[in-house]
Structure formats: C-alpha cells, structure tokens
C-alpha cells in the first residue's frame with residue numbers, strides 16, 4: 001500500500017490521437033497495479049503544445065516528474081526534436097519514450113535525449129520503471145531528473161519488458177483500459193503473430209507465439225464498459241480470425257463462436273465489430289463457416305483483408321503465406337455473404353519489378369470488378385523487420401495512374417502518395433541511425449530485481 005505521507009510522482013502523458021490506444025493499455029496496467037491515485041498523479045494531454053505547458057508548470061514545482069511519449073518509426077523525425085527539447089529544456093523531467101520505435105531502436109531514442117527507452121511490452125516495464133523512480137525519490141532528495149534516474153537505474157537506459165525480457169505477459173493479468181480515468185477503446189484480444197511478414201513489425205515486436213485474452217476476461221470487460229454507457233466494441237488483434245488458435249494459423253471455430261456468442265450477451269444490446277478496423281482478417285482463413293459466424297454474431301458488414309501484392313514472387317518474398325488466388329476466393333466468398341471488403345495493397349515493395357506490379361494491377365482490377373474497395377499503401381522500411389534496410393522500389397506510372405483512376409471513382413483510397421515521401425525520408429533516417437538490431441544487445445531489466 002502507498003503511504004499517503006510519501007511524496008507522489010507526477011506523470012504527464014502525450015496521449016494524442018495516434019497513441020491513445022497504447023496509453024489506454026498502459027494506464028490500465030498502472031490501475032491494475034494500484035498506482036493510479038496513489039503514488040502517481042497522471043495528467044493526459046492531447047498535443048505537444050499542452051505537453052510543454054504541463055511540463056512548464058511541473059518544472060515550477062522544482063521536483064522530478066515523468067513525461068511519457070510514444071512513437072512510431074514513421075514519426076521519429078517529429079518526435080526526436082520534441083524528445084531533445086524535453087531533455088534540454090526541463091531539468092526536472094524524466095523523459096520516458098515507448099512504442100514501436102523505442103522497441104526497435106532504443107539506442108537511437110536514448111541518443112535523442114530520452115532517459116528511459118521502454119522496450120517491448122509496456123504493461124510490466126512501465127509500472128516497474130515508475131515504481132523505481134518513485135521509490136528512489138522517496139529515499140532521499142535529488143537535485144534533478146538526471147540525478148533521480150542515476151539513483152533509480154544507474155543512468156539513462158533501456159527498460160525491457162515482456163517477451164523481449166524472456167517473459168511474455170499474461171494478457172489476462174492486465175487491464176487494457178482504465179476505469180478510474182475513464183479511458184476506453186478497442187480491446188486487445190490477441191498479441192503476437194506467427195507469420196513474420198517481412199514488412200511488418202508485429203511478429204518481431206511481440207513474438208510469433210500467439211497469446212489470447214480469455215473469453216471470460218474480454219466479456220467481463222465488455223459488460224463493465226457497457227454498464228458505463230459504451231455501445232460499440234472493437235478489438236485489437238493482428239488477425240481477428242486467429243482468436244483462440246494455438247498456433248495463430250489454424251482457425252479455431254469453436255473458440256471464435258464462444259467468443260462472439262458471449263460478446264453478443266455481454267455487450268447488452270451494443271454493437272460488435274470483428275474483423276474490421278482496427279483489426280483485419282487474412283484471406284487464407286476465410287471460409288463459409290467463419291463468415292456465417294460473423295454474420296450471426298457481429299454487427300459489421302465490412303471486412304478488412306490483407307492482400308499486399310498480386311505477384312506470387314512478391315508474396316513469397318514478403319513471407320505472406322498465401323496466394324493471390326486465395327485473396328480472390330476470400331473476397332468472392334465474403335461478397336456472397338453480403339460483406340463489403342476493403343483489401344490492403346502495398347506498392348513499391350523491395351525487389352518489386354514491373355512484372356510484379358503488373359500482377360498487382362491485374363489483381364486490383366479483378367477485385368475491384370468484384371466490388372472490393374482497395375486500400376493502397378506505399379512500402380515503408382520499418383526497423384526490426386527483415387525489410388528495414390530496404391528502400392521503396394520504383395512504382396510504375398501505369399500503376400499510379402490506375403490507382404488514381406480507381407480513387408476518383410471511389411473504388412480505392414489511401415495515403416500512398418504521402419507515404420512514398422515518408423518512405424524515402426525513413427530509409428535515409430534508418431541508414432543514418434545505423435543502430436544494431438534488437439535481440440542482441442538489450443538487457444532484460446524488467447521484470448527483475450527492483451532497485452529497492
């Protein structure tokens with residue numbers, strides 16, 4: 001129990017739109033550990049201006065406070081100046097940086113100015129680090145954030161949690177939302193993905209082994225959220241149809257039915273969205289049985305499906321584990337069952353040649369004629385993936401023209417033009433950063449012996 005006479009520790013979180021779901025999970029884990037409202041005073045801000053204002057105010061109290069920032073690699077260019085200015089501008093701010101970018105390139109994040117690079121699963125490492133700071137703060141007075149971090153952890157460092165620390169968390173042991181702070185959103189039901197697609201960080205960040213929250217845990221959460229007035233329930237998972245599967249590859253129909261039918265009860269007349277944003281489905285797992293289940297229990301009539309390429313060569317190179325024909329069959333079946341289907345494609349994949357692009361174009365035309373909507377992306381090299389050192393391949397003008405045409409007819413959409421620019425910037429940035437790959441150099445400090 002936290003003694004009320006002990007000094008509390010303030011934490012301000014940059015909880016902007018793109019990172020709100022991650023912070024929901026972190027705040028849920030702090031709530032589960034009994035830290036909210038006790039040792040910790042948490043303030044959530046929605047943008048950088050408010051973050052700096054909050055830091056200014058806390059700096060005036062002349063005692064250490066924490067600043068939590070999450071970052072995707074695709075926004076590292078924007079986050080690095082912020083991280084540097086937090087470190088340089090606020091003597092009392094302990095700068096904690098997490099998210100996929102810190103997991104993939106912790107050294108780079110530390111070089112940018114972070115005191116703590118939060119690597120891997122934050123549910124355990126975050127409370128661990130905050131407890132460490134709070135305990136050190138209560139042992140003896142310090143004269144700066146640097147001094148506190150030195151006392152608590154021996155200096156700026158990586159804090160590694162979960163799978164990367166050799167001990168994947170049990171999802172049922174952590175709340176993915178915070179009831180006390182009223183922070184709700186999609187519920188993560190599965191973590192980890194066996195496929196290891198070469199462009200995607202998921203398997204490299206959370207492992208290839210799938211872990212699922214239990215039906216009981218998920219439904220209890222949904223029921224409590226429904227009692228708080230929430231009506232729409234969505235789920236975070238690399239692949240919605242992998243729920244309950246022991247290997248993430250073979251569909252477990254029984255587990256899916258148990259989850260979906262129980263959710264129907266638990267949502268108290270609300271709506272269940274399954275296999276659409278923010279999750280998706282794989283084409284090779286679509287079957288009449290699966291679609292019948294979704295029609296029966298879920299409210300969405302749209303599915304989001306990953307195809308990525310129409311070229312057999314590129315699908316193999318990306319380690320997708322399915323064929324272009326599987327996509328056509330899955331879309332046809334889903335359309336028969338009355339679903340609208342959004343299909344993801346990635347242009348400019350490393351090693352993609354004109355013939356590959358032509359195959360992709362052919363598949364896009366076919367799917368479009370079947371009524372699918374195409375979601376176009378440009379390849380972006382993400383750290384920690386097999387393609388991290390690769391660059392965007394030239395995209396044939398014919399493909400670009402076709403996508404523009406489909407977009408003007410409302411049959412395609414996406415930020416692919418902006419992503420092409422971002423991709424070049426990211427490629428250059430990663431080459432310049434030149435950090436060694438994760439897994440070789442990280443030190444597992446959480447969970448582990450605490451510094452108190």
Ligand code: SF4
Pocket residue numbers: 193194195196197200201202203238239282306
């Ligand atoms: S793209 Fe989908 S299937 Fe492939 S590794 Fe990522 S989450 Fe898994």
